[in-house]
Structures are given as C-alpha cells and as structure tokens.
Amino acid sequence: MAQYHQFDALVVGAGGAGLMAALYASKSVNTAVISKLYPTRSHTGAAQGGISAALGNMEPDKWEWHAYDTVKGGDFLSDQDAVDILCKEAVEAVIDLEHMGLPFDRTADGKISQRRFGGHSNNETKQPVQRACHAADRTGHMILQTLYQQCIKNNVRFFDEFQMIDMIVIDGTCRGVVAVELKTGEIHVFHAKAVMLATGGFGKMWKISSNAHSLTGDGPSVALRCGLPLQDMEFYQFHPTGIYKMGILLSEAARGEGAIFINDKGERFMERYAPTMKDLASRDVCSRSIYKEVRAGNGIGGKDYVYLDFRPERINKYFEADGNPRRVDAEYIEKRLPDIIEFVRVYMGIDPITEPVPIQPTAHYAMGGIPTDLDARVLLDENGAIVHGLYAAGEAACVSVHGANRLGTNSLVDLIVFGRRGGKKMAEFAKQTEFLPISQEVHKPAEAMLNGIRNNDGKEHPGQIRKELQLHMDEHVGVFRTKQGLEAALEEIRGLKERYKRIHIDDKGVQWNTDLMEAWELGCLLDLAEVTAISALARQESRGGHYREDFPDRDDKNFLKHTNVWSDNHMSYKPVRMGRYQPTERKY
Amino acid sequence: MSMIPTPVIADNNPYRARYLANQKMKPRNAFERVAWQFMRYSGLALVFLALSHWGLQHLINSVHDLTLDATISRWGIAGQTATLEIWFWRAYYAVLLGLAMMHGLNGLRQVLYDYFHYRPLYWGFMVLSTVLIVFVSVAGLAVLLLGVNAAATGAAVVR
Amino acid sequence: MGTLLTILRESLRYKGREAQWLWLFHRVSGLGILFYLLIHVFDMSLAYFNVPIHEEMIALFKTPLFSVLELAMAALLIYHAVNGVRVAILDLRPELWVHQQKVTRLSLMVTAILTAPTVVIMLIYTFNANFGHVATAITH
Amino acid sequence: MKVHFKIKRFNPEKDKKSYWGEYDVEAEESDRVLDALQTVKWEIDGTLNFRRSCAHGICGSDAMRINGRNSLACKLLIRDAVQGGKIVVEPILGLPVIKDLIVDMEPFFAHYRAVMPYLINDTEPGERERLQSPEERARFDDSTKCILCACCTTSCPSFWVRGDYVGPAAIVQAHRFIFDSRDQGAAKRLDVLGEPEGVWRCRTVFNCSEVCPRDIQVTQAIGEVKAALITGRID
Numbered sequence A: 001m002a003q004y005h006q007f008d009a010l011v012v013g014a015g016g017a018g019l020m021a022a023l024y025a026s027k028s029v030n031t032a033v034i035s036k037l038y039p040t041r042s043h044t045g046a047a048q049g050g051i052s053a054a055l056g057n058m059e060p061d062k063w064e065w066h067a068y069d070t071v072k073g074g075d076f077l078s079d080q081d082a083v084d085i086l087c088k089e090a091v092e093a094v095i096d097l098e099h100m101g102l103p104f105d106r107t108a109d110g111k112i113s114q115r116r117f118g119g120h121s122n123n124e125t126k127q128p129v130q131r132a133c134h135a136a137d138r139t140g141h142m143i144l145q146t147l148y149q150q151c152i153k154n155n156v157r158f159f160d161e162f163q164m165i166d167m168i169v170i171d172g173t174c175r176g177v178v179a180v181e182l183k184t185g186e187i188h189v190f191h192a193k194a195v196m197l198a199t200g201g202f203g204k205m206w207k208i209s210s211n212a213h214s215l216t217g218d219g220p221s222v223a224l225r226c227g228l229p230l231q232d233m234e235f236y237q238f239h240p241t242g243i244y245k246m247g248i249l250l251s252e253a254a255r256g257e258g259a260i261f262i263n264d265k266g267e268r269f270m271e272r273y274a275p276t277m278k279d280l281a282s283r284d285v286c287s288r289s290i291y292k293e294v295r296a297g298n299g300i301g302g303k304d305y306v307y308l309d310f311r312p313e314r315i316n317k318y319f320e321a322d323g324n325p326r327r328v329d330a331e332y333i334e335k336r337l338p339d340i341i342e343f344v345r346v347y348m349g350i351d352p353i354t355e356p357v358p359i360q361p362t363a364h365y366a367m368g369g370i371p372t373d374l375d376a377r378v379l380l381d382e383n384g385a386i387v388h389g390l391y392a393a394g395e396a397a398c399v400s401v402h403g404a405n406r407l408g409t410n411s412l413v414d415l416i417v418f419g420r421r422g423g424k425k426m427a428e429f430a431k432q433t434e435f436l437p438i439s440q441e442v443h444k445p446a447e448a449m450l451n452g453i454r455n456n457d458g459k460e461h462p463g464q465i466r467k468e469l470q471l472h473m474d475e476h477v478g479v480f481r482t483k484q485g486l487e488a489a490l491e492e493i494r495g496l497k498e499r500y501k502r503i504h505i506d507d508k509g510v511q512w513n514t515d516l517m518e519a520w521e522l523g524c525l526l527d528l529a530e531v532t533a534i535s536a537l538a539r540q541e542s543r544g545g546h547y548r549e550d551f552p553d554r555d556d557k558n559f560l561k562h563t564n565v566w567s568d569n570h571m572s573y574k575p576v577r578m579g580r581y582q583p584t585e586r587k588y
Numbered sequence B: 001m002s003m004i005p006t007p008v009i010a011d012n013n014p015y016r017a018r019y020l021a022n023q024k025m026k027p028r029n030a031f032e033r034v035a036w037q038f039m040r041y042s043g044l045a046l047v048f049l050a051l052s053h054w055g056l057q058h059l060i061n062s063v064h065d066l067t068l069d070a071t072i073s074r075w076g077i078a079g080q081t082a083t084l085e086i087w088f089w090r091a092y093y094a095v096l097l098g099l100a101m102m103h104g105l106n107g108l109r110q111v112l113y114d115y116f117h118y119r120p121l122y123w124g125f126m127v128l129s130t131v132l133i134v135f136v137s138v139a140g141l142a143v144l145l146l147g148v149n150a151a152a153t154g155a156a157v158v159r
Numbered sequence C: 001m002g003t004l005l006t007i008l009r010e011s012l013r014y015k016g017r018e019a020q021w022l023w024l025f026h027r028v029s030g031l032g033i034l035f036y037l038l039i040h041v042f043d044m045s046l047a048y049f050n051v052p053i054h055e056e057m058i059a060l061f062k063t064p065l066f067s068v069l070e071l072a073m074a075a076l077l078i079y080h081a082v083n084g085v086r087v088a089i090l091d092l093r094p095e096l097w098v099h100q101q102k103v104t105r106l107s108l109m110v111t112a113i114l115t116a117p118t119v120v121i122m123l124i125y126t127f128n129a130n131f132g133h134v135a136t137a138i139t140h
Numbered sequence D: 001m002k003v004h005f006k007i008k009r010f011n012p013e014k015d016k017k018s019y020w021g022e023y024d025v026e027a028e029e030s031d032r033v034l035d036a037l038q039t040v041k042w043e044i045d046g047t048l049n050f051r052r053s054c055a056h057g058i059c060g061s062d063a064m065r066i067n068g069r070n071s072l073a074c075k076l077l078i079r080d081a082v083q084g085g086k087i088v089v090e091p092i093l094g095l096p097v098i099k100d101l102i103v104d105m106e107p108f109f110a111h112y113r114a115v116m117p118y119l120i121n122d123t124e125p126g127e128r129e130r131l132q133s134p135e136e137r138a139r140f141d142d143s144t145k146c147i148l149c150a151c152c153t154t155s156c157p158s159f160w161v162r163g164d165y166v167g168p169a170a171i172v173q174a175h176r177f178i179f180d181s182r183d184q185g186a187a188k189r190l191d192v193l194g195e196p197e198g199v200w201r202c203r204t205v206f207n208c209s210e211v212c213p214r215d216i217q218v219t220q221a222i223g224e225v226k227a228a229l230i231t232g233r234i235d
C-alpha cells in the first residue's frame, strides 16, 4: 500500500518557480514541495547572468521598454498582456527578492547594480540598456539559495528526492500526484487541492546542451500523458555560447561586459548580421549567425565552432571602435565573471583573459510547455478552459511571455513573477475548495508502469536509445530545420519509442534505483521529442528560435498563433493576444 | 562568566542597528570558547615553562644528576623554613604543574569527547581521568609546597 | 565500537593535506606528554610521601630503556610545542593556510633543530652515566 | 585513454558489506570523472548509483571521495585525477551510505538548518531595496558562493569522529548572514555556533578549505566566526 499525504497546496519541483510558489502559498495554506533533487540542486542555480527589471538604477529605464524588448525578442509571438504583467511586476519582484536577503551586487550608492544583456535596449536611443540585476555571474544560484532559505524560515514542508511519476486528473480536476521516494523506492500518494508543476526544462533531448542531466521534462510529459496539451513546443532556444563540445553555458553576461564573437578570419562577424546591437543581438539571431559563418567555411580551422573573445585588450579595442567610452581590465573581468572564467579554465584548460574561447550553440531553454493563463492555471484546451486545481510555472510552463524566443534574464523574471502569482492563486483556491475524493487505487497505474520497466526483459538498452535520440535531435531539430530533416527525425523518434517498449534495465532493485528512474525519464524525453518534431514540422515559417530553411521568412498571416499539441499527436492553434505592439520586421 | 562583551560602536557604524538588535542575545554557553582560548594561552605559557624546565632537567642537568639533594635544593625540606630561592622554584613549578595539568586535562576531554559517543562511557572516563589528574596534581603540589619529607622514609636522609 | 574503528581506519585513508597529519600527531603527542607528566609528577610527589619508592623510581628512570623513552618524550614535547604555536598562529591568520607546505616544513624543521642537539646532549649524558669512561674521554 | 576504475559498491538489498567494483573505461583526458562514471552506468553496469545533475560544478550533487580526497566528480578532469592509470571512487565520509556512492544527506542539511540560514531582519524594508555599500556586500561575498555540496564537512576529521559537529558548510552559511549588513540575527547564530558542537570543534585542519570546489576560504570564515564570538564584534 502506498503512503498517503494530504496538503492544501502541493508544488512539484523546487527550482525558482516552485520555491517562489511554495513560499507564497505557504503564507496562508498548508503547503508541501516535492522534488527529485535536493532543492538547492535545481537548475535555476545554474543561471548566471542576471534578472531583468526596469529599476532604472543605472540609467533611465521603463518597464514598457522592457515589455517591448520582450515582445520583439519573442518575435511577436508573446501574449502581450502576460508580457505587461511580467515586466511591470518584475520591478516589485526583484525588490521582494532583495528584501528576502538576496545579495545583489551594488552600485556605489548602495542600490542594486544592473548590467547590459542581449536584446535589452533603451527604446528611444535603441542602444543597449543596463537592466539585468546581478550577483556576479551567479544570479540564479543566489535566487535559488535565497528562496530555499526563505522556505526554511517559513517552515515549508519538503519532500526531497521524491520523484513525481503520475498525476491524478479526474473529470478535468487535478487532485494530487503520485511520486516515488527515491531512497526507499516506496510509492507515495499526495492528495492536494491545488497542484503546481514546476519541474523545469527538457534540454537533455539534445546532446550539446547547457541543461542538467535531471532536466528531462517530467512535468510536461506527465501532463501530456494525462491528456493535456503542450504549447509552442517547436520553439526551443539554442544559446550561442556553449563551451565547445560540452555545451556548458558561458553567460551572455560575458557579451554584456563587452565580449565579442570572432571567426577564423578574426572578423567580428556580428557586425554584418546585427548592425546596431551587434554581439548583443538576441540569442536566436546570434546562434544562426554562428552557424552561417561555419557553413561559409569561417569556423575556426574550418570546424563547427567560433571564438568568444573576452580578452580585455580586444574588448577595449571594440569599445573604442563603437565609440563607447568604457574600458575594462583583467581584474574587472575576473570580478564580474568569476564563474564562467573558472569554467573555461577548468573544462577547457585555457585562460580566457589571454586566449579566445571556442564556443558553439547549445540547447538551452524551452519557450514552450504546459499552457497556462495569467495566474499560472493550466489550460485544458485552446479555448481557454482551465484544469481546476492544476498550476504550472517556470520553464515547464508556457504563459506565454517568451513567444518564439526568450530574452536573456527573462526566464528568472518569469519564475518569480508567475511563480508568485501561481502561489497566491493556489492558496486562494485551496481556501475555497474541499478535497475531492480519490480512490485507494490511484497509484496502481503508476506502480504498474514502473514495475513494467523494472521487469521488462527486452534487448534494448536505454543508454543506447538516449544517445540516438540526442544525435537525431542535434542533427534535425536544432538551429536549422527542414521538412525532410524533421520528417526523418520524427520517424527515428517513433522508431525509438517502439524500441523503448522492449528495454531492459540492469538494476531490478527497489531502493535508490537510478537505473529505473533514468529509464522512466527517457520515456518522458521521447514523448516530448515527438511533439516537438510534430509542432516544428507543422510550422511552415521561421520565427524566433524556430528556423525553417525551406521557409526562411516569418509568416504573420498564417502563423501568428500558438501551437497546441496532444499526446495522440493532434494539433490545434490559438491566436496570440496582441496589445500595444504590432509585428514589425525584427532587426538588431 | 562574561559572555560576548558588549560592543562599543560609533553612531555612524553601519552595523549599529544590528548591534542594538543583538545586544539582548548572548551565547548560552561560553565554556567551549573559554576552553579554546585557554588551550592557546596556556600553550603559549607552556612553551616557556615546560621547555625551560625540560632544558634545565635534561640539558643543563640530566636525569642522572637527579638526586634527592637536588630536589631538596629546589623545594626545600618539609618543616624547615624556605629561602627566597626555594619559594621562587616552588612558584615556578606550581604554575607549570597547574597549567600543564589543566591543559592536558582539557586536551584529554577533547579527545574523549571525540571518540566516546556513549555518554556514560565518556563520563566514566572523564570522572576517572579528572580524579586521577587532580589526585596527582595535589600530590605534586604537596611536595612542591611542603618540601621533601625525609620522615616518610622512616629514617633520616644522610648522604 | 565497530563504527569507531571504521571511522579511525577511514580517516587514515583520507588523503588530507599536511595539516591533517600534523593535527593527528599533535593529538598523539599531547596524550603522550600527559601520560608521561602524570607518572613524572606522581614520582616526584613521592619525595614527600614515600622517599624510598621515589628513589627506586628515579633509579628506574636512569636505566637505558627509560633514557630512550625520554628521548622520544623530548621529541614529542618539542613537536607539540612548535605545532601548538603553529596552530595558534593559523587560528589568528587562517589565510596563511595556502602556505601550508612551507609552514609544515618550517615547523618540522624547527622541531628538528630543537630536538637534534637535545638528543645529542641527552645521549652524551646517558653514555656518561652508563659508560663513564667513554664520556670522560669525550668531554676531555 | 583506458582508465581503470575502482568503485566502492554497496547495495542495501543484497550486500552485507561494501565491496570494490572494477571497471575499465575508455575516456578522453579532458573528460570529467563524472563522464566516465556515466559511461560505466550507461554502457557497462546500470546498477551503479550516484547523484549528479548539472555536470559543471554548480549544483553540488556529486561530491565523492576520488583517489582518497573529496571532490565533485564533474569538476575533476580525468587527466588530473588518474594515478597510475587508476581512479578510486568512494562515497564521502561521515554520512551513512544508502547505496553505492549515495549517502544520506539529511544530517548535513539538519546542521544547515540549525544555523538559521536566512535573512533575519524585522524592520520594515520600505518600497525600494535596502541599501548596502559595495564594501559591505564584499564582506560576505565569499560565503555566498557555497553550493552545499558537503565536500568540506565530510573532509573534516572532527566531523568524521562525531557527526554532531555542525561542520564547516553550516558555519560558512552562518557566516554569510552574520556578516551581511542587512541582517540582525547574528547573535542568535553566534549562540548556536558557540555551543559545544559549534565552531570550537574546528581544529584548524584545513581539509575543508582545500576541497571546496567553489574556492571558498572556509577556515577563514570559521576563524572570523570564532573571532566574533571572542570579541563580540562583527566587522
């Protein structure tokens, strides 16, 4: 018999989004968090560069400008009411974080320090604006730590190293989740009035990826299996600056501080692709430009990478060329970007202060996910009906503020703004409703599924399937996509799904069986890969992170709309909620 | 024993508000702090005391010179009035003895605390070693401060 | 008790840096000195309580076996003193730990420099006492 | 290159005692030790269990004892780890082993919670941020870097012999708040750290400082807390 727990509000996932929601929900209702990792291990801690909010601490700034940059960055696919909320509440939310104790870097007069970041501009002068609030290059780490600290202070109940494997959705209402306690292998049923999915991204379906091993899209795929749609799955962001071959991220903050891309000929090639913002153009633009250089034979030594150069003398040279009066020295760079400099030293064995760094685009961030409304309530269909008691926030969700391409720093804003709104709403909802009944047997399907994997005696090896999946995704569902490629990928993925049914794992045990859990996670990745490829195939245009070589232009007439896709692979579209900003050509 | 001393702070000290808020709070337990400091201060004193004693007994003189006479010349004879020199030696050795024993006892406590987690066992050892150390120290102090007791031999010491 | 032994064994297997071994030896030497000190003070106290036993023990300390133990004692005491000073200084200035190799070498050197002549002199005394003629030949 | 891995294995469901698992792995010199462990798990023996997540030294999941010394498997490269063609991997010391390289982290986090690792300040902060000068911010910068990996605490002889010791990681966390000019809970934390299981059990062994993957000056932080306890001043 499974163990049984009851909570008013239950948050699945302890990253920035989950903890923010838990913190706010716990202020008034009995709240618990389950997480397959210890909360401080969540990938929010990897976020480096910063969190944007129009505080105007360094220079004039307005939240409306932030909103415009976000919409433009999202290639006009963002829902503009959500973007307004995001950018307006960002200011308050960042101050909130500071009050919780987050150790932001400071200006000389003691305020939160801000820096430039890709795609963020002063709308009047069109010049980059200093909007990203930061704590060295460990902003995400500090956010995660601070939120966890506050949750401890507020006595939030944590179930650490519990992995959700199923959700209880009956008659369009969510009544809880089923989870495995990793240590004992026991099944637990969490009965709740309000459940939030904040399980983060799914970048592990690509090989070259900045994402953690744990980012396997558990939340979205469980939602998918429960009959809910996923939105805008074709929009996946490839960050231009991953360490060559490893994918470890070098934050855009490097370019915010002045670093530039150079190709084999030593040219600053971004001048050609984005004459105004240059190296600080949005990520999709930079990633494509890098690959265009590579295709033109300008990759370093003819290979598939270019250099990111943050040698101080080079930065100063380009500042001078741009007429920028700033100058930097080695000490300043070391102080502002300590972690990424260390990454380069440790993992590449070179010193970025004296040598340029080989980089290549790396799979980074899912713009798509579980569709929600402005209060993080999960949507049942394209008409806006909601699933009662179910919420989603963070990278697992799609509000959608990021549209077709997320601006740097906006994810952290998304986490705290919509995490907070969701948390408040959950508490409100939980106070108004009673627990809905669940049967004694709710955990049976999940249990059977796990046992099915455990006891399956096929010949296929999950490690092999994962490897092949990642290769196909890198090859065909990456920065550049074509009809043929996507069709090939879809076929491969479906083949892998068939093979997945005949897998075999080595560890038949119960306690701490990572072999089993990884095999289960692989199932999630396969499901999500399939809907990603389907959505990408259907979108016959290029927009933001989704670039179709056979349809290189944006097509607002036919595709200014969000994709919804279900597990049976049927699709539908819903309109983008427009506002002040009408689509224009996107130039940086 | 005084706990955290009340800090003296200037009005413009940015930490002032924190000090004021903190003043009410004082560590409940200062024992370990005092013990820690004592280990360092007594250790420093022992560098001079213990090493000079060792030098005196083993380098300038040697064990082989250690006779009852030599002892008597340091600590005197029980019942006889002591000279100033004897009082100097008595004081020197009393301080050395006291510090070394306390230092050693606390050191032993640290070690026992580390390795014996079963409380009765730890306390058993502690009581035993404290009794032993106090007993030996008192005995040592007796000969130091009272002088050599020739009578304890049952015969006069003639040499 | 079983776990205690495991922990002790595993701590010896951990590859700590110099300071870990210096600490372990500090502990051992401290206990050694305490043990010696107790016997020594007990013996001396007998000069008040029972002179014959006192004298017998002194005689025992003069045998070659105890002379060797005494040498070890000297080394332990000097090591403990020097290392104690090292620890106290590092407690005040922990940032100096990056020099731990140098500091270790230094404190071992000081220990050696202080111990070596001590040992030589004490050996001479021992020889002197046990084979007086040899020592006389040396000193003359 | 070929590397011979010796990994301490233990399965609570099968084994009474731990044993050594031996594996030959093909790895690049510039690979992480974690990559090689993944190769073992994915290609040789799926029953091997260890924690990992970010794979680049920022989540703190994969602290283990590699060739006798604590390290994050994802932050140590094969070429730096390998000794005589061999790499020995064991769980970190001082916490109960659950399975293979996975230890029970609960005692560690209990110590963490004991030092009240959160900002304590009951004054009304107002609409905007609390002000803090760059110097005040720099005062506690080092200890904000901690990722709670437990490398330090489980390298400390005082912790091995007695797990009640709060341990360097918790002290670093306390330090992060004690020296934050916005915090007002210093005295409460010093109260906890002044207890017998607090800072005084640190014997200045420096194993902690040496293994911290974030290069935090751990012993220095401990020293500063000791100084604060002795002088009653926190500056």
Ligand SMILES: Cc1cc2nc3c(=O)[nH]c(=O)nc-3n(C[C@H](O)[C@H](O)[C@H](O)COP(=O)(O)OP(=O)(O)OC[C@H]3O[C@@H](n4cnc5c(N)ncnc54)[C@H](O)[C@@H]3O)c2cc1C
Binding pocket: A012, A013, A014, A015, A016, A017, A018, A034, A035, A036, A037, A038, A039, A041, A042, A043, A044, A045, A046, A047, A048, A049, A050, A051, A139, A140, A162, A163, A164, A165, A198, A199, A200, A201, A210, A211, A212, A215, A218, A219, A249, A251, A364, A365, A393, A394, A395, A396, A408, A409, A410, A411, A412, A413, A415
């Ligand atoms: C290297 C890197 C750098 C980045 N830098 C920035 C930046 O500078 N600015 C910015 O705005 N954004 C940045 N991002 C993006 C941003 O950090 C992430 O999108 C964001 O942190 C996601 O947060 P989250 O709360 O949604 O999920 P995560 O932080 O990923 O947390 C997911 C949580 O869900 C739990 N979980 C997952 N599955 C399950 C399950 N089945 N059962 C139970 N629990 C589960 C996990 O344990 C974890 O606690 C960066 C991302 C990366 C990878």
Ligand code: HEM
Binding pocket: B039, B040, B042, B043, B044, B046, B047, B050, B051, B100, B101, B103, B104, B105, B106, B107, B108, B110, B111, C026, C027, C029, C030, C031, C033, C034, C037, C077, C080, C081, C082, C083, C084, C085, C087, C088, D202, D203, D204
């Ligand atoms: C000669 C000068 C001496 C100095 C400078 C000195 C210094 C110290 C210091 C600083 C410590 C504390 C170590 C720590 O807390 O980690 C210590 C511990 C100790 N000392 Fe001494 N000491 C001296 C002499 C002695 C003597 C004479 C004895 C025996 C009676 C002794 C026995 C011990 C013991 C048993 C410990 C505990 C060791 C431990 O906890 O690991 N010391 N000493």
Ligand code: SF4
Binding pocket: D145, D146, D147, D148, D149, D150, D151, D152, D153, D168, D169, D172, D211, D212, D213, D214, D215, D216, D218
């Ligand atoms: S102080 Fe360093 S070693 Fe210790 S837990 Fe924090 S990051 Fe890990």
Ligand code: F3S
Binding pocket: D155, D156, D157, D158, D159, D167, D168, D201, D202, D203, D204, D205, D206, D207, D208, D209, D218, D219, D222
């Ligand atoms: S290893 Fe331990 S003894 Fe102190 S200096 Fe570090 S906490």
Ligand code: FES
Binding pocket: D051, D052, D053, D054, D055, D056, D057, D058, D059, D060, D061, D062, D072, D073, D074, D075
């Ligand atoms: S896997 Fe995250 S620190 Fe090693």
